[in-house]
Amino acid sequence: MLRKAIVMDYHRIVEMVPSGKREKLSTKLIDLILKSKNADKMPSSLARALLHQWQRSPLTNEIGITTLLEAAVILESEKTIEALEEKLQLPDVAKAIRAVE
Amino acid sequence: MVRFGIEFVPSEPYWKTTFYAIQAEKRGFDYLWITDHFNNRNVYVTLTAVALHTEKINLGPGVTNPYLINPVVTAQAVASLNEIATGRVILGIGAGDKTTLKSTGLEMHKPLTAVKECVEIVRRMMSEKNVTFEGNVFKTNNAKFFFKPATEIPIYVGAQGPKMLALAGRIGDGVLINAGHPKDVDYAVNRVKKGIQQAGKRLTDVDIAAYTSFSVHEDMEKAAQAAVPVVAYVVAGSPDVVLQRHGVDEGKAEKISGALKAGKWGAAFGLVSSRMIEAFSVCGTPDMCIERIAELLKSGISQFVVGSPIGTNVRKSIDLISDRIIPHFEK
Numbered sequence: 565m566l567r568k569a570i571v572m573d574y575h576r577i578v579e580m581v582p583s584g585k586r587e588k589l590s591t592k593l594i595d596l597i598l599k600s601k602n603a604d605k606m607p608s609s610l611a612r613a614l615l616h617q618w619q620r621s622p623l624t625n626e627i628g629i630t631t632l633l634e635a636a637v638i639l640e641s642e643k644t645i646e647a648l649e650e651k652l653q654l655p656d657v658a659k660a661i662r663a664v665e
Numbered sequence: 666m667v668r669f670g671i672e673f674v675p676s677e678p679y680w681k682t683t684f685y686a687i688q689a690e691k692r693g694f695d696y697l698w699i700t701d702h703f704n705n706r707n708v709y710v711t712l713t714a715v716a717l718h719t720e721k722i723n724l725g726p727g728v729t730n731p732y733l734i735n736p737v738v739t740a741q742a743v744a745s746l747n748e749i750a751t752g753r754v755i756l757g758i759g760a761g762d763k764t765t766l767k768s769t770g771l772e773m774h775k776p777l778t779a780v781k782e783c784v785e786i787v788r789r790m791m792s793e794k795n796v797t798f799e800g801n802v803f804k805t806n807n808a809k810f811f812f813k814p815a816t817e818i819p820i821y822v823g824a825q826g827p828k829m830l831a832l833a834g835r836i837g838d839g840v841l842i843n844a845g846h847p848k849d850v851d852y853a854v855n856r857v858k859k860g861i862q863q864a865g866k867r868l869t870d871v872d873i874a875a876y877t878s879f880s881v882h883e884d885m886e887k888a889a890q891a892a893v894p895v896v897a898y899v900v901a902g903s904p905d906v907v908l909q910r911h912g913v914d915e916g917k918a919e920k921i922s923g924a925l926k927a928g929k930w931g932a933a934f935g936l937v938s939s940r941m942i943e944a945f946s947v948c949g950t951p952d953m954c955i956e957r958i959a960e961l962l963k964s965g966i967s968q969f970v971v972g973s974p975i976g977t978n979v980r981k982s983i984d985l986i987s988d989r990i991i992p993h994f995e996k
Contacts, residue, residue: 598980603678611680618687619718 573664574630580657581629589654590624592647593632600639610635637661667962667994670696670874670970671983672727675706679714682706685979686715690722692987698727698757698841698876698970701734702765709742716750723753727876727970728823728841730761731783732771737808739783740790744814751815757841758783759823762902777828778802784820784836791817821874826904827856834860837871841970845877845947847960848910854964874968875961878946881976881985885949891977892946893937894930897921899945900937911944951989958994 581589597606614635617628636644648658671689673682686697697715701708708726715724725746729739739756747754760776773779782800789796791814798805822833823841833840834857842853854873861871878895882888900913901922908915917936924933942948947957958969976982 594980595978598681598684599978603681606678606680611678615680615683615687615714615718618684 571630571634574634575626577657577660577664578626578629578633580660581654585652585654586629587624589648589652590622590629590632592652593629593636593644594623596636596640596643596647597632602639605639606635607638610638633661637665641665667958667966668695668968669986669991669994670694670698670876670968671975672698672700672876672970672972673711674700674702674973675708675711677706679706679711682711683714683718685983686722686724687718688980688983690719692983693991694971694983694987695723696755696874696968696970697722697724698972699724701726701729703733703769704765709746712746713749716746716753719750719753721753723755724750725755725818725821726757728757728759728821730759730766731779731803732761732766732773733769736783736786736803737790737796737805740787741810743787743818744791744810744812747815747818755819755821755839756787757821757823758787759841760829764902775802777832780822780829781832781836784822787818787820790814819872821872823876824853824857830856831860831863833857834862834871835864836860839872839874839968841874841876842966843876845875845879845957845961846911846944847957847964849907850875850961850966851964854966858965868965872968873966874970875964875966876970877972878948878974879954879971880946880948880974881951881954881982881990883950883985885953887977888948888950889939889942891974892942892948893934895973896942896945897925897933897937900941901925901933903945911940913938913941913944951985954986955990955993958990962994 614631617631621628623632645658648654671694673685675682699708699711712724743754743756758780760773760780763773766773779802782803786798786803794809796805796808819838821839821841822837824830824833825843830853840857842850844850844853857873861868880888880892900918905915908918921933921936947954
């Protein structure tokens, strides 16, 4: 139930991302996750969801980015917010994530 | 036409390896090899995860060994995996490495015989109801599965030394040659071809793969830097004859080996020279890698395996190989 609620929150946040920035955001989140030293913190259910979606899509759609965002916040919270604010110029999205945290 | 394989070491959580495996399948790789060392994640657990998330790519251990895992268990594992990825499973068998075996209290006893007998037992377990085998290293007594394996599984033999290379040609459906330099690969392919001829097979019956330490980056220096740790281990484990073939100082190789054993990584990696990188890896910009692969193809390989480290950033390197290297060989 809790994860479902979190997913709903993240889904609403992803809707705030302009479509022109989604691909760049997806790539940034993928790199944050893959380079993370906290890979062992990835919940197994989230890992399965991520792999399921990656097999079927390029992870640039809303569902894919929602999953990536959830994983990135768990593994690299500060770096994710920093990337949203500085590299992607999405301060409102970063603020919304802080509120979910 | 050469086909491309990729190797992953399951040293990180399964989801990362599986993520890269899915990417490799999407980006045009035909083969996926997962290394088998007891100190990493289990090879068959990793392969199961990959099998469940892929559709086309051929996949298997690259390579397992008959000492740590009994041949009947290897047969059971690949037959079971073949239920998930029917027709896509491949099996790499080699003698293993002495250091890893030693740490488990095992000796590399009669490696040629062990590999030969392992291949025979696995094949018979796949096709016969009861297997009784009296070998010099392995024995089975009426061993049987309580299930029917779905299809035959191609067996690749991992080889480096002259006798193992010839044996691989004789008994393998494929051969995994652990080298990336034209001098080594040329030598190895000739030995494999002798084995193929001895067995009365056609050269095209056996998939000959160069299983390389590979590193690609648009910046040559960065590619080389990423290759250093893997090259250090290759140099430390190479026999003198191979070091001499490439003009690598044996004393320096010994120093690298000593530093690695002592856990002095900085010292070991600092001793790796550009000559060593050139000899023991395929490394550089995409164009440089294309040139090297083209040279290796002249020896007669039919599969090129991109092995560790792949590059400084695995995801970007897979894309780079797919965008720049693979298309060159599809022309």
